[in-house]
Amino acid sequence: xxxxxxxxxxxxxxxxxxxxxxxxxxxxxxxxxxxxxxxxxxxxxxxxxxxxxxxxxxxxxxxxxxxxxxxxxxxxxxxxxxxxxxxxxxxxxxxxxxxxxxxxxxxxxxxxxxxxxxxxxxxxxxxxxx
Numbered sequence: 001x002x003x004x005x006x007x008x009x010x011x012x013x014x015x016x017x018x019x020x021x022x023x024x025x026x027x028x029x030x031x032x033x034x035x036x037x038x039x040x041x042x043x044x045x046x047x048x049x050x051x052x053x054x055x056x057x058x059x060x061x062x063x064x065x066x067x068x069x070x071x072x073x074x075x076x077x078x079x080x081x082x083x084x085x086x087x088x089x090x091x092x093x094x095x096x097x098x099x100x101x102x103x104x105x106x107x108x109x110x111x112x113x114x115x116x117x118x119x120x121x122x123x124x125x126x127x128x129x130x
Contacts, residue, residue, distance in 0.1 A: 005109070006053045009041045010060055012067045018075040018086040031074065037116040038067065040099060044107040053107050062102040066095065088115050092125040105129050 015035050020028045040063055044053045070078075075086040084090045096113040103111070108129050116122040 003045050005043055005045055006047065007041055007043050008053045008056065008059065009039055010056065010063055011037060011039045012063055013037045014067045014071040016070050016073050016075055020085055020087070021076070022085050031076075034117040036070075038063070038095060039114040039116075040095075041112040041114065042103070042108055043110040043112070045109055046107050048107055054103060059103070062099060066098055066102070088117050088121070088123040089125070091115055092123045096125045096127045100127055100129065 013035060015033055017031055017033050019031045023029075040059065042054055042059065047053055075081050075091065080094050081090070092113045092115040095115065096111050099113070100111050110126055110128045112124055112126040114122055114124040
């Protein structure tokens with residue numbers, strides 16, 4: 001029998017500002033806001049002793065702290081974006097690595113961040129953990 005894979009996801013939203021650099025993207029080159037929606041997906045092939053992949057309360061606590069760090073900030077001004085164009089691709093990678101450091105990984109095989117910058121555009125970054 002194949003091993004099942006479990007996925008748990010939690011979503012949050014926040015507003016932050018940025019401006020794109022290194023190219024001619026019209027209005028995107030000027031400081032503007034996005035209403036971001038971040039979805040954290042956790043994957044694993046086994047559950048803990050309580051039947052959880054990871055306790056959702058723990059997921060929410062870590063995701064809330066991370067979102068609070070970015071809420072109402074200008075991404076370009078933050079040290080983690082130094083030398084980077086603050087694209088949603090770069091942003092999703094920074095978020096997934098930060099959450100991988102915060103969350104217990106005993107049952108997890110991968111984390112994925114899906115980051116929407118508006119109702120039609122998103123980027124995702126998946127980080128295998130083993």
